[in-house]
Amino acid sequence: MQISATGIGKKFNRRSIFREVDFSVETGEVFGIIGRNGSGKSTLLRIIGGLLSPSAGSISYGINGTDVSVEHLHRVMGYAAPYLTLYEEFSAAENIALYAKIRGLQKGSSDIAALLDRVGLPTDRKDPIRAYSSGMMQRMKLIFSILHEPPLLLLDEPISNLDREGMAVVYDIVAEQKKTGTVIIATNDDEDIAQCDRTLRVEGRA
Ligand SMILES: Nc1ncnc2c1ncn2[C@@H]1O[C@H](COP(=O)(O)OP(=O)(O)OP(=O)(O)O)[C@@H](O)[C@H]1O
Numbered sequence: 001m002q003i004s005a006t007g008i009g010k011k012f013n014r015r016s017i018f019r020e021v022d023f024s025v026e027t028g029e030v031f032g033i034i035g036r037n038g039s040g041k042s043t044l045l046r047i048i049g050g051l052l053s054p055s056a057g058s059i060s061y062g063i064n065g066t067d068v069s070v071e072h073l074h075r076v077m078g079y080a081a082p083y084l085t086l087y088e089e090f091s092a093a094e095n096i097a098l099y100a101k102i103r104g105l106q107k108g109s110s111d112i113a114a115l116l117d118r119v120g121l122p123t124d125r126k127d128p129i130r131a132y133s134s135g136m137m138q139r140m141k142l143i144f145s146i147l148h149e150p151p152l153l154l155l156d157e158p159i160s161n162l163d164r165e166g167m168a169v170v171y172d173i174v175a176e177q178k179k180t181g182t183v184i185i186a187t188n189d190d191e192d193i194a195q196c197d198r199t200l201r202v203e204g205r206a
């Protein structure tokens with residue numbers, strides 16, 4: 001996935017968060033968005049993912065030279081962030097089956113078990129994920145971001161709440177994604193930054 005952003009700015013109400021942000025990202029790259037708390041990393045990541053409109057500037061997307069419109073971006077983009085919410089009353093497998101259905105994907109019980117296994121979650125728990133720990137929830141969110149094998153993977157603070165083994169899971173997914181796709185990580189964590197080929201610092205004021 002190729003992404004090219006020019007003159008991106010964002011205002012909330014009348015308050016400018018950042019302005020004149022330019023960057024481009026190529027297939028096979030891990031691109032980091034860094035900057036202090038409140039600088040606008042998550043905001044920029046959501047703009048890149050088409051989840052939020054920029055106040056200024058534009059972003060173009062392409063896959064192997066073919067343009068992708070922002071309306072179709074959700075099909076080719078996976079997004080994981082700590083603040084996403086899951087269906088707490090459903091089990092892990094039920095959540096995955098539901099998200100797969102929303103995406104129009106066929107995922108049988110063996111596919112679901114493989115996904116749970118990939119992120120190191122138990123495959124045999126039938127209880128609601130409400131009872132899961134924060135690190136286990138974070139692993140569930142990773143599953144949803146890779147469910148449809150998107151060319152573009154956007155990760156906001158991917159290792160938050162994770163132990164060493166959980167971090168290894170994230171970086172394994174990043175390494176796998178890098179083989180054929182693109183990863184953009186919003187983070188302040190040195191270990192995340194070490195995974196990035198390049199970084200962009202957003203200089204917004206909190
Ligand atoms: N929906 C919103 N409405 C109004 N202001 C917002 C909204 N979302 C974010 N902001 C503001 O935009 C600024 C940037 O927020 P953002 O979450 O992008 O920062 P961040 O760099 O990701 O911070 P952190 O390192 O804490 O995750 C903050 O001042 C925040 O209060």
Ligand SMILES: [Mg+2]
Binds near residue numbers: 186
């Ligand atoms: Mg953030």
